[in-house]
Amino acid sequence: MIVCVCNRISSRTVEAYAREGLGIDALRADYGLASNCGQCLDHALTMIDAIQQDQRLFSQAIVEDVTKVAVG
Numbered sequence: 001m002i003v004c005v006c007n008r009i010s011s012r013t014v015e016a017y018a019r020e021g022l023g024i025d026a027l028r029a030d031y032g033l034a035s036n037c038g039q040c041l042d043h044a045l046t047m048i049d050a051i052q053q054d055q056r057l058f059s060q061a062i063v064e065d066v067t068k069v070a071v072g
């Protein structure tokens with residue numbers, strides 16, 4: 001799916017950046033995201049926030065599981 005029509009930036013690209021802990025600034029610098037009409041900005045921000053929130057929750061769950069095993 002295309003997130004930024006003006007610059008032909010796909011959801012895969014946005015997802016890859018988000019998983020690397022990068023955000024809008026990096027996508028704008030590398031691909032020009034939201035640098036033309038700006039209609040893609042809200043959707044891209046929502047995607048990045050959701051992916052990075054999932055990563056935080058997953059990491060937190062792993063820490064909690066390891067703590068349970070270690071503490072008993």
Ligand code: FES
Binds near residue numbers: 033035037038039041
């Ligand atoms: S859709 Fe991204 S700048 Fe226009």
